[in-house]
Amino acid sequence: MNIRESIISKTSVSKEAARKLSSISTDIKNNALLNMAKGLRENAEKIVSANSKDLKNGEAKGLSPALLDRLMLDENRINDMAIGLEQLVALKDPIGEVLGMQLNADGLQIGRVRVPLGVIGIIYEARPNVTVDAAGLCLKSGNAVVLRGGSEAINSNIAIIEVISKYAYEAGIPNGAIQFIDVTDREAVNVMLKLNDYLDVIIPRGGAGLIKTVVENSTVPVIETGTGNCHVYVDSSADLEMAKKIVINGKTHRPGVCNATESLLVHKDVANELLPAVCKDLQDLGVEIRGCDVTLNLVNGAIPATDEDYGTEFLDFIISVKVVDSIDEAIEHIYKYGTKHSEVIVTENYNNSRKFQSEVDAAAVYVNASSRFTDGFQFGFGAEIGISTQKLHARGPMGLTELTTTKYIINGSGQIRK
Amino acid sequence: MNIRESIISKTSVSKEAARKLSSISTDIKNNALLNMAKGLRENAEKIVSANSKDLKNGEAKGLSPALLDRLMLDENRINDMAIGLEQLVALKDPIGEVLGMQLNADGLQIGRVRVPLGVIGIIYEARPNVTVDAAGLCLKSGNAVVLRGGSEAINSNIAIIEVISKYAYEAGIPNGAIQFIDVTDREAVNVMLKLNDYLDVIIPRGGAGLIKTVVENSTVPVIETGTGNCHVYVDSSADLEMAKKIVINGKTHRPGVCNATESLLVHKDVANELLPAVCKDLQDLGVEIRGCDVTLNLVNGAIPATDEDYGTEFLDFIISVKVVDSIDEAIEHIYKYGTKHSEVIVTENYNNSRKFQSEVDAAAVYVNASSRFTDGFQFGFGAEIGISTQKLHARGPMGLTELTTTKYIINGSGQIRK
Missing domain, CATH: 3.40.309.10 (Aldehyde Dehydrogenase; Chain A, domain 2)
Known part of the structure; x- marks a missing residue:
């Protein structure tokens, strides 16, 4: 399989998972988040050991001390990631909320129900905690997620994903809901940016260069985050x-x-x-x-x-x-x-x-x-996936609600247009 | 000037206009809409005469009777367009509405205020009524608009734009708020699709082919409308x-x-x-x-x-x-x-x-x-610019509210982060 085929084979599973995930109960999602947190703590040693490979590679490549510090995981930091997942449990599940239901002139009952976006692609750089944060936020909001992290953190990310996806699936989350693209070749990003049939939105998280690349090349809708002058x-x-x-x-x-x-x-x-x-x-x-x-x-x-x-x-x-x-x-x-x-x-x-x-x-x-x-x-809204600096869909801190969309539901009794 | 330069020279004026337009009063916008309606009626003859050129060209090109009918303007249809503008006056101006203002734990007053998107690009096909509808909706929601209609309606569109922009500007709307790209070359569309620095969103209106082209090639955020199987x-x-x-x-x-x-x-x-x-x-x-x-x-x-x-x-x-x-x-x-x-x-x-x-x-x-x-x-919401079939930003009928975004406003008394 070439890079494109291998990514499509993963994201098509995510697309199927997203369909199931959209109607999974809040209880199952919350239990999965708790189980994922447990998994991180139980496997902290394994993750730290994978992380040490990344740190060694990073030192060899001459990464700055600041970057190496961002990359570094220890038991405390893994525990912080687990706490982050547990905090999501307390946040209100946005899915299923019905907004503005009212009768129109024909007696149709018309309202909007909040639903997940579907499959969210996250393209990010060196910080492995993004892997956990993004997976948790997408899961709680009923979305499948396709993660593509930076090559510097590849070993840490693979170890983290192995743990959190296993513990999520054990708790009833559909297989494929949490995917990781382990291709470090930049071509993987280019492929993702054109996957309109599989990804509903792409959120870049990282420096100005990454964000510019994504915005200028993606045909998948993008939510721009982060650059703050x-x-x-x-x-x-x-x-x-x-x-x-x-x-x-x-x-x-x-x-x-x-x-x-x-x-x-x-x-x-x-x-x-x-x-x-x-x-x-x-x-x-x-x-x-x-x-x-x-x-x-x-x-x-x-x-x-x-x-x-x-x-x-x-x-x-x-x-x-x-x-x-x-x-x-x-x-x-x-x-x-x-x-x-x-x-x-x-x-x-x-x-x-x-x-x-x-x-x-x-x-x-x-x-x-x-x-x-x-x-x-x-702001008092809880965890967020980033700060949107664009105008469409979401602006400012993007929490669970910003990872959803709505659909109109219309209940009739045989009405036709005159 | 080549096509790109000529389009940028127009859209940069729109960008300036959008800044002024964002804080113009509802009264001025409503008076402009009424004046534009008046202008259409007063200049109906001129518009019909320009339209007859398009019809003649269309016949020569062998357009189908259905397409020719869509293209055709007479005094009645121009009056309908004018009525459309007048109906917008009655709709609530969405700009300036403050949403969810509340105090956070630090005593900051935090809320969101509804603001225009900025400059909206509309790419459409043969129906000249879209020119008036889109200009009216964008104006009422405080946005500048850059219109690019199909070559079949070029004479009609130029005549319409001449009238509605003149009557809008006379009523106090900033110059450049209503722009029309009169380049019929397809290259004009390609240029627009990459104008991220000038256009805040592009809305395609037309057949499946047009929408596909826009979605697959635009780096400007797109709101997909219309295809309905x-x-x-x-x-x-x-x-x-x-x-x-x-x-x-x-x-x-x-x-x-x-x-x-x-x-x-x-x-x-x-x-x-x-x-x-x-x-x-x-x-x-x-x-x-x-x-x-x-x-x-x-x-x-x-x-x-x-x-x-x-x-x-x-x-x-x-x-x-x-x-x-x-x-x-x-x-x-x-x-x-x-x-x-x-x-x-x-x-x-x-x-x-x-x-x-x-x-x-x-x-x-x-x-x-x-x-x-x-x-x-x-649905009871009033005029719309299209039916969004995408998930980001707007879904279903897109009225005035969907042509806006929000920004957070935060009122403090010296608070700093602890």
Whole structure:
């Protein structure tokens, strides 16, 4: 079998599994999630041993310490993955909910019932925890999943999949509901991107390069996640102490994630007061400042920001800074460089707060809070499969509901069109 | 300028227009719709004269009478288009609605506000009324629209666009909100399908060939509309008089539309009683019967159905017929040949009604009613831009709400992540 045939042979089983899975009871799904968690704990040693092969290969290939850390699994991390599955049990099963049922003029009862999407393809990179998270979320929402993880984690992923699929199927989940494409050749991704007859949606999870490849080449519908070049704009009316805390939290709380703050825009009227102070604090925390000319005059140790810096999601202890003449200039800057993820204004001015929320086009637009809150758990919705930065179907944190669709059900008593 | 440059120069103006349009008041949008309707009536003669060129060209090209009829515009049809625009005024403006606003654990007020998608590309074929319908729906939902109609209607479309855009802009709609790509070369479609930086979504409206081309080649998100190979399954327990009416209505009420019934599945226990009667009535109305062997034995004048017939959306006075052994066989047949549009069961059996609605995967699943009801007006939602047969973003009749997305707005008082 060539790559295409082998992938189709797997996904066609997933398609069959998805049909059965769509009407499986919440109890069976929940028991399967608990069993999968148990399986992870019982087989932690085996998974750690497979993971150590990946780590050895990664070191040989010269992966960065940060990447190696993302890749690394130990008993604690495996336990965290198991807890993640157990947490899904408590979340409400979205499947079967009936929405907006009403009578039309002909006496037809018309409503929508929530149903799974079908088969979800997930294309991701080095983090093996995505394998478990995605499998759990897809299962709870009644979808089959076809996972394709990065080559760096191939041994870990195969070991994880062996465990969670076995324990899921033992608990009554149809065979094929959790599939893993173990072909590390990039061709496997290209094949998946054209499998319109087998995959209902593809969700890429990873860096900007992966997401771009998927968006530009997939004919299967895609939900774009993740790239976050998030700005904080400090308005002339801002409470500067609040602004400082929001900037420092957004930048340094966890710089490697998509809702981290990457760029600071400051109104010229408060730049003199704010910038030296906030940049000093950032520098003390190890953050490099890349600024415009005004910033360079105000901040010791800052280096000039290029146009490319303003367009970059650093995911690191680096921030770009620009002093702007007005809120309009800030909004234009965000329009030009933003990735429609999370954008923040710090202001005490009512009209500017409304203007910013109205005119900035992003998944999440904040007034006076850290960009770090864009997250399913923080919003109070529970686990998520990613942050959608596109406009179709889902925007912002994508939880169980966003992994479903609806169909109209119509109950008649013989009505025909006049 | 080559085709690509000329299309980008138009769509970049649309992108700017979309930004302004997103915050324009309902009043301005409604006045523009009324003005556009007025413009159509005032310029009916000019439009009819442009249309007569298309008709002449169509005759010369040998278009079928049905296609020429679809293409033809007279004062009545132009008045209908104007009425369509006026009806949009009464529909609720979806933009600005706030959904699910609540406090999270940190005291952040989090909700979603409904916003336009941005720039919508519509690729369609010969019917010039789509030009007006689509422009009106996109305008009312705050979106800019880039229209690309078929070459057969090029003169009519240019005349219509000249009128409606002029009258819209006069009423305060930003210039570029209604664009028409007047390049009839097919290359124009290929260019649009890759314009991810300018178009937020593409909606194809037309035959199966057009839709397939768009779905298979577009990297811009697509909402698939329209192909409807709709089945009626008559269960063994059905009220056969009701079944007859539903089949005849579904097939003959308006055979050329996507919610027409194309295929009849009959349980073997009622085939002897139902088929001769319903097929006689269909034949009397001019319908050709293409059936399985059992059907051929029961129905005079029926011809054998091929596998291809079962997969065909005839859009004509033709119906495929198959006798099945069970509801499961019917559901399997629909799974294999259906296009996920509208599917009907006629039954008096409670369990079978639930089984069919649960297991059949389509935009609309009916019990005891004609497939012809899948329509925005019939459902009671008002005008629609098409029937989505895909699962992402919108499913079933797509009205104003389906032309929008949401963004999260978060109001804080200095919250940072702990």
